[in-house]
Amino acid sequence: MTQRVRPVDALIVVDVQSAFVTGGGAVPDAERLVDRTADLIxxxxxxxxxxxxxxxxxxxxxxxxxxxxxxxxHHPVRSGPTEKVIRKPHDDGFQDTELGAVLAGARVRAVAVCGVMSEMCVQATARTALERGYRVVVPYDAHATQDVPAAPGISGVVPAAMVSRVAAYALGSDAETTVPTAAVMFTAPGTS
Known part of the structure; x- marks a missing residue:
């Protein structure tokens, strides 16, 4: 049985867009990512x-x-009082967007962050959530990225799964990054 973590009251789905999960530009194992993010949603x-x-x-x-x-x-959206789309111009989902206001307005205290790319938009958004005092869960099997190309004289190709793991680990011990999607539990804001 999978160990559960304390419930979170918000899910941030980062950039699960067609370009990144379908066709030739899809992240490796995109089908797994789509399944995991759909389950979380x-x-x-x-x-x-x-x-x-x-x-x-x-x-x-x-x-x-x-x-x-x-x-x-990629995923259908059910726009309403508890679900919305926020367009973003930067890696960090909080920078120059209404994300902070949306979470504060709903009295959110804990977030799960999933999506693409692990070392860019997922990490930047999770890091700012930590800085703003949110409890942050980044399920290890619900974010992904591309392989890092070889750098002659420095390293060979760095596999995408390794890049994702390092990106999450770099968030430090304040983020919960060693839990699978199945361990994430949810609650409505104000009930935990």
Whole structure:
């Protein structure tokens, strides 16, 4: 049986957009990531938790350029009082967005963060959540990234799974990063 962690009252789904989880540009093992993030979303909704889908606005010509097929969110959104989409111009989902206000307005205390890319937008968003005093859970099997290319004379290719693990580990001991998706529990804000 999987050990459970204390419930969180919000889920932040980072950049699970078509460009990153389908086709030739998909992260390795994208199917697993999509399954895990879908499970988290479904369980958060059932519990009445806040669900925020972050959507990266890439620059012109990027695979996630706004209003292109790659920019579209992969998971369907049920917009309403506890679920919303927040577009973001930077790696950090809090920077120049309403994410902080949304979480504060709902009286959120603990967040689970999942999505792509582990060492960029997932880590930056989780780090700011920690700095703002939230309890942060980053399930190890619900975030992903690409392989890091070889650097001649320094290293070979660094596998994506290793990059993801190091990115989460770099958040330090204040983030809960050694739990699987199945261990994450949800609750409505104000009930824990």
């Amino acid at each position: 479904a369980r958060a909704r059932r519990a009445g938790s806040v669900v925020v889908h972050l959507q990266n606005d890439g620059p012109p010509g990027a695979e996630d350029e706004p209003h292109t097929p790659g920019w579209e969110l």
